[in-house]
Amino acid sequence: MSCQCLTATLRSVAHLSPARWAEVNAALVAKIIGEFAHEGLFEPVALEGPPADETATACYEIAGDDPGVRYRFAARRFRLNHWDVEPASITREIDGVAQPLDAGALFIECRATLGLNDDMLALYLEEIASTRYSAAYKRATARHSAAELALADFQTIEAAMTEGHPAFVANNGRVGFSGDDFAAYAPEAAHPIRLIWVAAHVSRAHFATAGDRSVESHLAGELDSTTRQRFADQLVELGLDPADYHFMPVHPWQWQNKLVFAFADEIATRHLVHLGFAPNAYQAQQSIRTLFNHDVPTRCYVKTSLSILNMGFPRGLSPYYMAGTPAICDWLADLIDGDAYLRSTGFSILREVAAVGYRHPHFEAAVPKTDGANKMLSALWRESPVERLGEGERLMTMAALLHRDYDGNSLIGALIDASGLSIDDWLTAYLDAYMAPLLHCFYAHDLVFMPHGENLILVLREHTVDRVIMKDIAEEIAVMNPAADLPDDVQRIAVTVPDEIRTLSIFTDLFDLIFRYIAATLAVERDYSQSRFWARVADCITRYQAAHPEYADKFARDDLFAPDFSRSCLNRLQLANNRQMLDLADPTGNLQFVGRLDNPIAEVRRHAATA
Structure with a gap:
């Protein structure tokens, strides 16, 4: 192994020290207990009676599937059944013997309570391990205090976020990434990303634009003329007509890990032509497949297909949705512009002004349009907020x-x-x-x-x-x-x-x-x-x-x-199906509702009625 490869291999695990791993386990176990108690998956028992008031800390206990497994902790309880669990207070015992905290072990010890079958549990443990890997990296590389971030620029803040989605406990799964991929493409790494561009034959690809631009004018705003000419010349050198192709960006991970294999036939037949990198460097945003143009911030965000599994979904993009995306954004922008109240608040949207989707004929014939295989090659461009x-x-x-x-x-x-x-x-x-x-x-x-x-x-x-x-x-x-x-x-x-x-x-x-x-x-x-x-x-x-x-x-x-409303449970969704949490064509069909939450503003009406 070369010195360079060895250095990269060591770098991918440099943040995984025993002390830091103990810290991230305590933090994640606290979140698991708090969010699962919020959703009614865990029913903590107070050890000393209820606290005197809503700000007081009290001690609680939960048991594993085996009653010999006990977790004790201190927490404050707030409205909406919110549990603020203190990580340093958590203890874990098995048959009376203290054990170190281990977020993965918690799921094994509570698998029946959580309804996890073997298949779901194995993938969930991988996501929980990856979430802790990311958390340890963030702790190791944290550079800014809250006071410093309050004064920081947009992209410094974007890279510094530590939590991910606040409700989901397995929120940084990123199944499919290697250690090198994490360092290159994770938002917290903030590494410059250059996009690969391809030429997609018009018989396979559909390019839609907002009403204020054409395909040509849009690409002229996103790629310099030298790069556009270079791409066209490459097609001509292959004996191809540039007029028969659309230029589209591809995430480098997607190209190397998905497209060169799954789209090998399309590449071999020149329906899809690799053009190389464009000059601009981008920065991954918290949503990971959305990229901010770091070199020219006034240019559009680019959002690409990225077929990793992350937080209940493979992160592809549907070519069928891409066809209508700019029109939907135009309609909404017009609605907002025509509404005097919305204008008065300054509320606005970032339009998705162009979108391109590629339809592979084999996958299209073989599986439903909603399947991830049909979402491997699409991209959209979203307006930048910088100009505003x-x-x-x-x-x-x-x-x-x-x-x-x-x-x-x-x-x-x-x-x-x-x-x-x-x-x-x-x-x-x-x-x-x-x-x-x-x-x-x-x-x-x-x-x-x-x-x-x-x-x-x-x-x-x-x-x-x-x-x-x-x-x-x-x-x-x-x-x-x-x-x-x-x-x-x-x-x-x-x-x-x-x-x-x-x-x-x-x-x-x-x-x-x-x-x-x-x-x-x-x-x-x-x-x-x-x-x-x-x-x-x-x-x-x-x-x-x-x-x-x-x-x-x-x-x-x-x-x-x-007085109250249905409790919608996001972690229950992910636990039920951590490969495809929701059907986006019917987003309410799979929602998990368990019990009801007291409405924290209902007392306003009660007080008004008795005043």
Whole structure:
């Protein structure tokens, strides 16, 4: 083995020390206990009776499938059945003998409780190991405190995020990556990535663009003229006509690990022609297959097929969806531009302005269109937010609001400190910028998004949220009205949703998957009461509803002050099928609902009724 290969091999495990592995195990076991208790998979038993109040720490215990396996821990309990488990407090005993914490062992010890069969468990253990590998790397390479990140630039923050999706416990599986791949392509590695480009024959590939551009004008904005000419000359040298081909970008991992094998026939017959690398370097974003142009930030993001298994899905891109993606984004951008209220909030989207999808005839004939084999070669371009910045403004992923550094300090707390505002005022500005536009989309247009942390970009002014930009639109948008008057090429987003789960687009996606964590962070770190936090949320809704009496009937039908709502369980989804968690063509069909959660803002109505 060469010295260079040996160095790379050693580098891929350099962060895996015993002490660091113990730290990441404790942190992940704490998250597993907390999130599984939240979803009712675990039912912790209080060892000393209930705590005196919501901010008090109490001691709890859970047992494994074998009652001789015991985990004891200290935790605080907050609204929405949120458990804040202290990693340093967790002990594990087997038949009374203390054992080290091991997140993988926890799943083996609780496999019956969690309903994991052998096949699911083996893959889940691989994902849990990979998640800890990533966590250890992040700890080893952490460079910035929360206070420093509060002042940092967009891409520094993007690479520094430690948690991934806050609810899923196996959230960095990335099954398919090697150690070298991780160093080259993981968001936390922040290594420059150059994209491979191919020429795709027009008989196989479809290229769609937004209404304000053509294929030619779009590519002229993304590739310099020298590179475009080089690509065309390569085709001519092979005796091919460039007019018969579309140029498209490919993730280098996808080319080496999937396409050279699965598309060997297409390459051999010159339906697919390798053109080489283009000059610009990109940086992987938290969503891993989305890449930010680091060399020319005003150019588009590129999102590519990446057939690794990560957090319940193989991360391909459907060529069938690509055909309609720009039209959907154009329609939504026009809707927002034509809505005076949305314009007043500054709410906007990053359009997916061009998309190209390749259809391999063999896979298309052999398996359903929804199968991952038909999603191996597609790409889209998404507008960059950089051009939208005004004087004194900067960008930050909303996932950053849930970030804590390794001293336990939160980034949201650092932003509040830097702003000079009270917590009340900072939260009010954030909620008015983030939640109020989503309420209007929901009530005025029956329109819902997937508004989790990775899909929102915050525009900050003086460390305060001024407005938000939504991204990742076409695959994660729905109009909850099958009779909606939509253009033909947008009609696929009109869906039928049962009445009882319409409001979950707010209750689950905002209350449970974002606000639950912010509320707990502020309570633990700043002694900011849960009642006070949820009062801010209620005030935002009340202000919106008071300003829009024309939707009174909808406010009554889709009541955000209802006493409770169905508990939607994401980890149960992944545990049930960690290869294909959801059917994206029927996203509500596989949802896992277990019990109900008390609505933390329902008391606002009760107090109003008794006032």
